[in-house]
Amino acid sequence: MTDQRYDRMMVLLHWLLALGLISQLGLGLWMEGIPKEPPGERAAWFNLHKSIGMVLGLFILWRMGWRVTHSVPADLPDTPGWQQTAAKLNHGLMYVFMLALPLSGFLGSSFSQYPVKFFGMPLPRLWEPVPEVKSVLSEVHEFTAFALLALLALHLLAVCWHVAVKRDGLLQRMSWRNSDT
Numbered sequence: 001m002t003d004q005r006y007d008r009m010m011v012l013l014h015w016l017l018a019l020g021l022i023s024q025l026g027l028g029l030w031m032e033g034i035p036k037e038p039p040g041e042r043a044a045w046f047n048l049h050k051s052i053g054m055v056l057g058l059f060i061l062w063r064m065g066w067r068v069t070h071s072v073p074a075d076l077p078d079t080p081g082w083q084q085t086a087a088k089l090n091h092g093l094m095y096v097f098m099l100a101l102p103l104s105g106f107l108g109s110s111f112s113q114y115p116v117k118f119f120g121m122p123l124p125r126l127w128e129p130v131p132e133v134k135s136v137l138s139e140v141h142e143f144t145a146f147a148l149l150a151l152l153a154l155h156l157l158a159v160c161w162h163v164a165v166k167r168d169g170l171l172q173r174m175s176w177r178n179s180d181t
């Protein structure tokens with residue numbers, strides 16, 4: 001809890017995952033509308049979604065590992081306690097859902113009848129398909145996606161408020177240019 005900004009690894013992972021997760025949320029919602037006939041196209045987009053999702057999952061683990069082993073900036077000065085608590089709660093929940101998404105996606109898919117393919121390469125089947133488990137995990141996946149979207153909306157509203165109203169330099173804390181390590 002020393003400096004006033006995040007280190008460069010956190011900055012890099014934050015923006016990489018922001019881009020990756022927003023695109024992946026969009027892809028997930030869009031691909032649901034692809035017709036099942038003719039066969040092939042829907043499966044190809046689903047496989048792409050699964051493959052990107054697994055890569056994002058690794059980045060999320062890396063980010064969480066980095067977060068717990070490195071210091072983070074001190075709380076933003078001149079900010080009421082309730083806002084600091086709300087920010088911490090929102091950030092914490094975003095981490096929970098960021099992790100739950102690839103996990104529920106991967107486990108759900110590995111309980112389905114379709115083998116998980118990583119950029120075209122079939123991965124070994126971990127267990128036999130269980131449709132009931134698959135459908136519960138699909139519900140979890142869908143719920144966590146919408147929950148992350150809702151938290152992201154709050155996150156963006158808070159950033160806009162800091163930038164446009166408070167003008168307290170919050171965005172600089174997550175800026176590459178201002179990071180020195």
Ligand code: HEM
Pocket residue numbers: 014017018019021022067072076087091092094095098152155156159170171172173174
């Ligand atoms: C899917 C997209 C995003 C996710 C999941 C996300 C998640 C997070 C999380 C978890 C933190 C807390 C970092 C920590 O202390 O470990 C954070 C901080 C931050 N995010 Fe995002 N973010 C996203 C997109 C954005 C976008 C689009 C912006 C700007 C327009 C933004 C601006 C910031 C800023 C300025 C901070 C630092 C806040 C502070 O110093 O307290 N984020 N983000």
Ligand code: HEM
Pocket residue numbers: 021024025026027028029032046049050051052053054056057101102103104105106107108109116137138139141142145
């Ligand atoms: C890392 C982040 C991920 C995000 C943000 C994400 C997001 C989404 C979203 C928004 C949907 C549409 C929700 C719905 O209406 O059901 C979806 C569906 C789906 N996702 Fe993901 N996903 C991620 C990772 C994964 C992974 C790693 C897999 C599998 C290896 C996966 C497999 C699926 C499948 C099969 C569907 C279709 C619905 C279902 O059968 O559950 N996702 N995803």
